[in-house]
Amino acid sequence: MKKLVNDPKNVVAEAVAGFGAAHADIVRISTEPIYIVRTEAPVAGKVGLVSGGGSGHEPLHGGFVGFGMLDAAVPGAVFTSPTPDPILAATKAVDGGAGVLHIVKNYTGDVLNFETAADLAAADGIEVRSVIVNDDVAVKDSLYTAGRRGVAGTVLVEKIAGASAERGDALETVAAIAERVISGVRSMGVALTPCVVPHAGEGSFTLADDEIEIGIGIHGEPGRARIKLEPADAIVDRLLGPILEDIPFVAGDEVLLFVNGMGGTPQIELYIVFRRAAEVLAEQGIEVSRTLVGNFTTSLEMQGTSITVLKLDDELTALWDAPVQTAALRWGR
Amino acid sequence: MKKLVNDPKNVVAEAVAGFGAAHADIVRISTEPIYIVRTEAPVAGKVGLVSGGGSGHEPLHGGFVGFGMLDAAVPGAVFTSPTPDPILAATKAVDGGAGVLHIVKNYTGDVLNFETAADLAAADGIEVRSVIVNDDVAVKDSLYTAGRRGVAGTVLVEKIAGASAERGDALETVAAIAERVISGVRSMGVALTPCVVPHAGEGSFTLADDEIEIGIGIHGEPGRARIKLEPADAIVDRLLGPILEDIPFVAGDEVLLFVNGMGGTPQIELYIVFRRAAEVLAEQGIEVSRTLVGNFTTSLEMQGTSITVLKLDDELTALWDAPVQTAALRWGR
Amino acid sequence: MTNDTISLDQLTGWLTRFRDLVTEQVSYLTELDSAIGDADHGSNMTRGMDAVLGKIQASPVVAVDELFKGVGMTLVTSVGGASGPLYGTFFLRIGTSAGPVSTLDAPGLAAALRAGLGGVVARGKAEAGDKTMFDVLAPALDAFDADLVVFSDISSAARAAYSAAQAGRDATAPLIARKGRASYLGERSIGHIDPGAASTSLLFQALAEILDKE
Amino acid sequence: MTNDTISLDQLTGWLTRFRDLVTEQVSYLTELDSAIGDADHGSNMTRGMDAVLGKIQASPVVAVDELFKGVGMTLVTSVGGASGPLYGTFFLRIGTSAGPVSTLDAPGLAAALRAGLGGVVARGKAEAGDKTMFDVLAPALDAFDADLVVFSDISSAARAAYSAAQAGRDATAPLIARKGRASYLGERSIGHIDPGAASTSLLFQALAEILDKE
Ligand SMILES: Nc1ncnc2c1ncn2[C@@H]1O[C@H](COP(=O)(O)OP(=O)(O)O)[C@@H](O)[C@H]1O
Ligand SMILES: Nc1ncnc2c1ncn2[C@@H]1O[C@H](COP(=O)(O)OP(=O)(O)O)[C@@H](O)[C@H]1O
Ligand SMILES: [Mg+2]
Ligand SMILES: [Mg+2]
Ligand SMILES: [Mg+2]
Ligand SMILES: [Mg+2]
Structure with missing residues (x-):
């Protein structure tokens, strides 16, 4: 293995630290637990957008945090979905009173951990909606399986739903627009x-x-x-x-x-x-x-x-x- | 060799065609000879900026053609400097009457071919100035050698000189600013x-x-x-x-x-x-x-x-x- | 030896034994996952159970609900992936069902385990034959309940559950996965035991062993 | 056999023979370039000279300046890299020096070649010992001039130039490159003949052979 890394265990923490240092005009980072949030979060009255998943897909999702797109991104270990606690922390950090949308790629681990975080956030009085991105036609969709995987189409969902939130749409509307992108x-x-x-x-x-x-x-x-x-x-x-x-x-x-x-x-x-x-x-x-x-x-x-x-x-x-x-x-x- | 290519001989022509199709809002392409030029070129009264060199360094240089940066880019074959004729054609295409700056990476082939093109453009009445980028400290500079190579610093020269030209600076000034970047x-x-x-x-x-x-x-x-x-x-x-x-x-x-x-x-x-x-x-x-x-x-x-x-x-x-x-x-x- | 109840200490012993079993079997679990998943189930389970035992040792508890809610939260926040939320919810619901007691009687344990299964289904929506941990949990609890009706002995019920668990685990091999990462493989998932089914079988092995010890 | 002049046909023959020689030696030239450059000098020279001969056949010329300006332009626009502008300028300046004649006398050829060398230096700024084509061109032209003074025979002068060219080519081997791509290698360029020097030596071989034929 030939990589520009130090200790493989620290890959995500170090990369997120570098990302925060390189883009301090756009994002802040939390290190404990690890997530990336736009500098001005929470934006009062705006729906917050949170996405995340295993690392290794960069710039997805951290590279899409900022004005007009995501409010926060939660990176798990490489190719491993994050646990609910950082998702919950990021959800709280971006809640501006208008609710939070979770954009989740369709992998069982991602879906379950975001779901748990959404439950916990709801228990804290934050309104959370979730959309599941499943654009990969390589895998046959079926009601009786885990369905199609979420891949690059996620970027388009994040951009378009982000613009909807930025123009002041309500959570219901932002979620509906995200679903429209997902269906198309x-x-x-x-x-x-x-x-x-x-x-x-x-x-x-x-x-x-x-x-x-x-x-x-x-x-x-x-x-x-x-x-x-x-x-x-x-x-x-x-x-x-x-x-x-x-x-x-x-x-x-x-x-x-x-x-x-x-x-x-x-x-x-x-x-x-x-x-x-x-x-x-x-x-x-x-x-x-x-x-x-x-x-x-x-x-x-x-x-x-x-x-x-x-x-x-x-x-x-x-x-x-x-x-x-x-x-x-x-x-x- | 595993590559997403058709005929290796057509790599540059096909990629430039794809680039033109993907970014038609920003660039036009010429196919005979091959170069990439910003849609609104020539911009009357603005110094034109032209760079180029062997292909294989993308997005350098075509990815930097547009408002506030290059007016044209001239791609040679992969890792081979272009000949003077496309450089001359691009120079003519961007000449808005205020002269043209050539930004050249310091390789003998690039320097000579751009120099020839500059001579030919001068013969056509276009004022051309050239700057040579040589930022690579891996190679020892010396008056008695081909000097340091031009590498990634070229992007910064193109951005900053491009902004100088865009705000209306004269050729002399744009060249001086490019030289200031090169020296630093x-x-x-x-x-x-x-x-x-x-x-x-x-x-x-x-x-x-x-x-x-x-x-x-x-x-x-x-x-x-x-x-x-x-x-x-x-x-x-x-x-x-x-x-x-x-x-x-x-x-x-x-x-x-x-x-x-x-x-x-x-x-x-x-x-x-x-x-x-x-x-x-x-x-x-x-x-x-x-x-x-x-x-x-x-x-x-x-x-x-x-x-x-x-x-x-x-x-x-x-x-x-x-x-x-x-x-x-x-x-x- | 027969038992009517299971104590807080025994329940802690169950978790400790489960940690030891997944640690012993870590390569086996990972091997199963590398065939039809992403080769991390062994390390996921050991990471999670190590965290659980660390937490139990650091802050001792006095009630069953406290114990299992802590276990569930620890798994949820340390494992990630699919198994973290599934095992986590399983133990969280056990805690909620058990309540603030220091001992569970046999029907209480049966009800708590059943609540745990309900949590797994609520989260993962697996059905029988989907080739998941459900295919061990469900038959194991059915066997536990049935044995309890006849013998009224918690140890005997646990032994019955463990043998149903083993059968359920082995029965996942010929199935086509319809849930989780293995489902992307479609027909290519046939012929492999499901890794989550295997770790769940260890959970019942641990229960049977700990109850037989006293 | 002695000659006082060289005709348009002979000059065309010179270019044809040069094309044939670089084609014969294409792998040798590329091998030299792969040792201290980027392994394209053979293909650069054959691509360029093929284009030159194609152009000559397509549109015949009537004057020496027309011939060589066409040759120069074709090389400049078909080769790229370092050798395209250098060889291109060499021939362009020969054309300019020769003027609209149909025959060159010996001093006229000497002056034209000297002008070509001036073009190479103007473009590439190479000096003696920099390990470039200059290290063949300069001694070859010196030998041409010196021989001409003594024997007044263009064929004899070309033979003298060719043997000086071979010596110049071989003398590049121990040098440290100070120009072009090979200069990045510093001391590691020692021990290899310069590819441009080798192709330039073929240029004088072609001249000597074509003048000896008549
Ligand atoms: N929807 C589901 N319902 C029940 N169990 C599931 C579900 N999805 C996955 N599993 C279980 O999780 C196991 C995989 O766990 P693990 O490898 O730790 O997580 P991941 O698949 O995220 O890498 C599978 O073997 C299966 O038993
Ligand atoms: N500044 C220079 N002056 C004279 N000749 C040069 C100079 N730079 C390079 N050359 C000649 O060019 C030759 C290399 O030509 P070629 O391989 O075709 O081009 P490139 O180096 O661009 O790949 C060298 O062997 C050398 O003889
Ligand atoms: Mg796995
Ligand atoms: Mg995993
Ligand atoms: Mg070369
Ligand atoms: Mg080359």
Whole structure:
């Protein structure tokens, strides 16, 4: 294992400390328990937004704390959901009297720990609503399973719900808008190489020199198929097919196209992927009216990419365009 | 070689096409010859800023084209400087009558090709000034050699000179401000793993499983020393020592601290590096008043980091803070 | 030897024995989790139970509800993942059901365990055959209750529960996981024992052993 | 056989032969560059000279300046890196010095080559001993001039230049590079022949061979 770390046990604490030092204009950090909160929290009268989950997906979620997006992020150990106590502490820290929305990726551990924190917060008189992001079409959804995983689409939920809260919407409305994003967003990813969890010290899975994993999860969970390496365009087609079929997306739809890097893929490759994805959508008469390209929901140093498509309407577009000022996403101020 | 590419020969053309499609609100692209230019170029009465160099360092330079930064970027083949003709074409495309500044990294090929382009532009009646960025302290400077290499400090030169041009400064002034940044910025990097040039198909150098290269260049050029892997803090100390000694930076200085990822390093590790770098500067009484952390000057998928320190004064700080709207750096609008 | 009641000391002994068993079996639990999960169930359970025993030693309690609410909170705040909230709620509900007593009689213990199961279901929504700890808990409590009706002996009921637990654990192997991380594997989860089912079986082993000791 | 002049056809032959030689030696040139540079000098030179010959075949020229300005521009716009502008300027200046003639006499060729060298120095600022193509060009032109004074024969002068070029090329091996990419290596550049010096030596081999043919 070759990493820029000191003691693997301190990876999250040290990274959060560095993050706080680098972005002191935007965030404060709490060290005991660990969470990241925007400097001006709690904002009186504004719905507070809290997300979190295992570390290793940076900039998700800490990089999205700030004006117009999250009020707090709660990082667990690498790839391990946080316990309820820091979630509860962050929830209290951002409660400005208008209630708090929890944005949770659909993993049993995350769901249960956020649920417990929400119960405890309710017991303290804080109104909490939760939404569960489950955009990964690689996993079949079903009423009788844990359902689809939450992946890169989470960024879009956080941005758009954050803008809704920032403009003063009530908790009910912010939650409804988050749900609208969730119902219209779908993703799928591919891994070229595995990632290495610092305290594990070895790859979370193995891939032969000529193999890739289609439908990878953001913790290196197995996907749909392990196939031989193909040209970028063919890989894009494999990812985009199931995404477009799922809702489905159809001609005339206006969408946001998001090409996400898994952490270790050069940007030049992400734009090659974007080029083909935009081409396919154009061929199908789907209009790409907003775009996002970069490393936003990563799996440590994994090489690979995921494609996310979100169905837009005028309100979602306006909320996407609204000013945001976080470490990892910023425009309009 | 495992990459998200189609034909290695088309990597740059396809990536630039994807970049243009993803950021059509900020840039236009020319395909014959290849360059990237901000949508509103030429801006009448404004000094035009052009940079460029071999591809593979994204977001450098195309990601920095836009309001408040570059007017155009000229990408060569991967790790190969562009020829003068696209540089000349880009120079003409951004000339708003107030002259053009070329920002060139100090590699013989880049310097010569930009010089030729400048001569040709002058012959066409365009006033061109050039500045050479040479911030890499890993290579000893000397009047009798090609001098230090230009690395991540280039981003800071482009941002600050861009703000100077945007506020309406004359060519002379913009060039002088760029030179002031160059004289006050120093960098050094480390590689944990090599990068793979797409058309070469294999690593540009090799490192054993427990080895790192201190003082790496951004094309994988050898550095100062090949040593055994060490804890992150020790590596930071090795990079920061020569940087701080070079100008030197002393107690009381106000600086911008920039931790750059080489492309394949997880963000969580960059913040561990930032934490230690900020701690060392604080110990030495050097005040970190501005910060930048992320993948801004990369070497494809290389794992590693570089640290850049820039001495600030009130004017440089104000220019750093000025609004910028590019694909990779954005604030204030 | 027969027992009508279980004391605060015995209940503490149960938790201590459970800690020892998960520590002994840590690699086995992690191995099971690496086959169909993320290879952390052994370290999750030992981290949690070490914290529980640390807390018990640091601040002794006088009532059963105090004991188990403390255990539950400690698990919830030290484990994370899926098993933290599930085991945590299990013990929290046991505490709430038991109330501020220093001894539980057999029906009281049965009711408390049943309340714990209710908490697991409330949190995890697992049903029989989903390939989770539910598939050990539910048959073990059914066996406990049935044995109690016949023999009115808490030790005998615990032994019956433990053998039902082992059977339930082994019966998870052929199932397709429908809850938790293993469910992403679909059919590929077949053929492996569920790690949470295995740790829950150790919980009943611990209970049976501690009651047989006196 | 002695010659007083070199014709447009012979000059074209020189370029053709140079293309053939860099193509034959492409791996050798790249190998030299991989030792102390970035392993592209062979492909840079062949790409450039292929483009040059393509251009000459596509649009024939009638004057020496037209020929060499076209050659220079083609190299400048097709090679990139350090060698593109350096070789490009070398040929551009030859063209400018030669002027709109169809034949060059010996002093005219000597002056044109000298102007080319001036262009390389103007661009690259190399000095003797910097371990670059300069270390072949300068001694080769000195030998050309000296031979011309004695024998007044352009073929003989070219042969003298070629042997000085070979000596200059081999003499780059023990030097520490002080220009170009190899200079980053410092002392580690010792012991390797400079790739640009090697390709420039082929340029004089081509000239000597083409003049000896007639
Ligand atoms: N919804 C659920 N209901 C009941 N038990 C569950 C549920 N989800 C997971 N489990 C149990 O949790 C165990 C996994 O625990 P653990 O590995 O510690 O957590 P994680 O899956 O978060 O890594 C599974 O083996 C299963 O028995
Ligand atoms: N400043 C210079 N002056 C003269 N020749 C130079 C100079 N810099 C480099 N060269 C020549 O260029 C050669 C390298 O050319 P090439 O490999 O094609 O370009 P690059 O170094 O950009 O990859 C060197 O071997 C050297 O002979
Ligand atoms: Mg697990
Ligand atoms: Mg886990
Ligand atoms: Mg070279
Ligand atoms: Mg080169």
